[in-house]
Amino acid sequence: MIQLYNYYRSSASYRVRIALHLKQIPFEYHAINLRDGAHKTDTFKKINTFQTVPYFIDGDIKLSQSLAIFDYLENLHPEPTLYPKDPVLRAKALEITLSLVCDLHPLNNLKVLTYLREKTNFNDEQIMSWMHHWFHQILAPLEEMISKNKQTRYALTNSVTIVELCLIPQLYNAHRFGVDLSKYPTLKTIESTCLELDSFQKALPENQIDYEGN
Amino acid sequence: MIQLYNYYRSSASYRVRIALHLKQIPFEYHAINLRDGAHKTDTFKKINTFQTVPYFIDGDIKLSQSLAIFDYLENLHPEPTLYPKDPVLRAKALEITLSLVCDLHPLNNLKVLTYLREKTNFNDEQIMSWMHHWFHQILAPLEEMISKNKQTRYALTNSVTIVELCLIPQLYNAHRFGVDLSKYPTLKTIESTCLELDSFQKALPENQIDYEGN
Structure with missing residues (x-):
């Protein structure tokens, strides 16, 4: 297994x-x-x-x-499948996914925040500013890009792709750290739609055996 | 075009x-x-x-x-092709590439360094420590992983893959910022082997029309 x-x-x-x-x-x-x-x-x-x-x-x-x-x-x-079949949509899915995975997540993960706290004496407020800054840097252009396509259930197609696999966990973090998502209605709608699915529910942090609170 | x-x-x-x-x-x-x-x-x-x-x-x-x-x-x-044909080698190529593209490069790029200088008053020495820290965090495990495979010309196979496309530019930056690469002989050998190729030479920063010095 x-x-x-x-x-x-x-x-x-x-x-x-x-x-x-x-x-x-x-x-x-x-x-x-x-x-x-x-x-x-x-x-x-x-x-x-x-x-x-x-x-x-x-x-x-x-x-x-x-x-x-x-x-x-x-x-x-x-x-x-986790990828759109069309090569152009597939590349777009990768583009969006990589913007989350490369340009947002690595800046806000635990090892970076630990470095900032230990080496720069960042206080809690400065840590929050740092995190919110990178969230907005990526979520704003994503909202702009994805909101142009209103014909599909999910970001790019009518089925879940790698985009949602990476977007929903980032939005979970955004909620956790109090990021104002009011300017991102399209992303929030995709989040709600995904969270109706059993696979997303089963994968939620609070449904894991090691959950210890938010 | x-x-x-x-x-x-x-x-x-x-x-x-x-x-x-x-x-x-x-x-x-x-x-x-x-x-x-x-x-x-x-x-x-x-x-x-x-x-x-x-x-x-x-x-x-x-x-x-x-x-x-x-x-x-x-x-x-x-x-x-830029990808190994074998699905397992392909996934390994993606793993190595993503470690460079997600876990190293985003932390050391210009927008992050600018934020650190402007918002934390990082001085040049602190910027260098930050950069070197993330270089070693990724290059050390990569050296360990890639050095175990001594049968191929490049990191994973006998032809260039996405691994070298991402590794060589990161090593270029490492040289530029004075990172000590002496513990990474396998990575340095791959770099020399790649730089013998016309495609890598043509792509070098110093061979671009907008080059303005190192």
Whole structure:
């Protein structure tokens, strides 16, 4: 069975949980508590040299990086697909996804916030300003881009793609950190639509075995 | 003809230039000087709402995000391929690439350094510490991972893949910022091997029309 090292509150872990539930692939959940530094232990370094979650193991196949895991899962279980079939829409899906995964998430993750607190003495207010700044830098152009397409149920098509797998966990974080989302009605509608799906519900942080509060 | 909005010193632009030269796809070069804030103008915002480079236009197809551009180019001109054919190696290539593109590059790019200088009064030494920290966080596990495979000319296979397209521009930046690469002999060997290729030479920052010094 697939082994998934993850943490309920890690948004990259959340993405992979959605993908696995969407494709109805069973997996064994190994909780790695990032707050307690469980990823920094020698034991975990031997499992994943990058010391990050999610970490995915399927027999001899071992992968970090959520988008690499999506690509592998798509090959393993092509249906339901996570990617639009049309090459142009597929590239657009990747564009939107990468804007979230490269230009938003890495700036607001725990290791960066820890560095800022420890090395710059950022106080809570400065940490919040930093986080909100990067949320708006990406959510504003995404709202603009996605709101132009009003014909589909989800961001680009009538089925869930990698866009929603990455967007919903970022919006979860945005709520958690009090980001004002009132200017992003299209993104919020997509969020509500996705959260009606069983696969998204099963993947929610509060529905994981290691949940310890928001 | 394909239009590429880019900047000689942007490492994400450098990646896309290598891909275009490898696939021998002609393109028109539009220089966007990030140092001068050319990406922040209303004119450029109308072209690319994310206000980032590289920005790729092929007729009606418009894309930001280097990995989305690679995916599109691979569909347009499959040969020479940028991805390993084997699904597992393909996922490993994505894993390594994403570690560079998501976990290293976004932390050290100009907009983040500008924020740190302006909002935290980081001095030059603190900026350098920040940058070097993230370089080593990623290059150390990459060296460990890639050095285990000594049978291939490049990181994963005997031909260039997206791994080298993203690694070589990051190593260029590492040299530029004085990062000690002595612990990464495997990565340095891959760099030398790539820089023997015409496509990498053509894509080098110093060989672009907007080059203004290192």
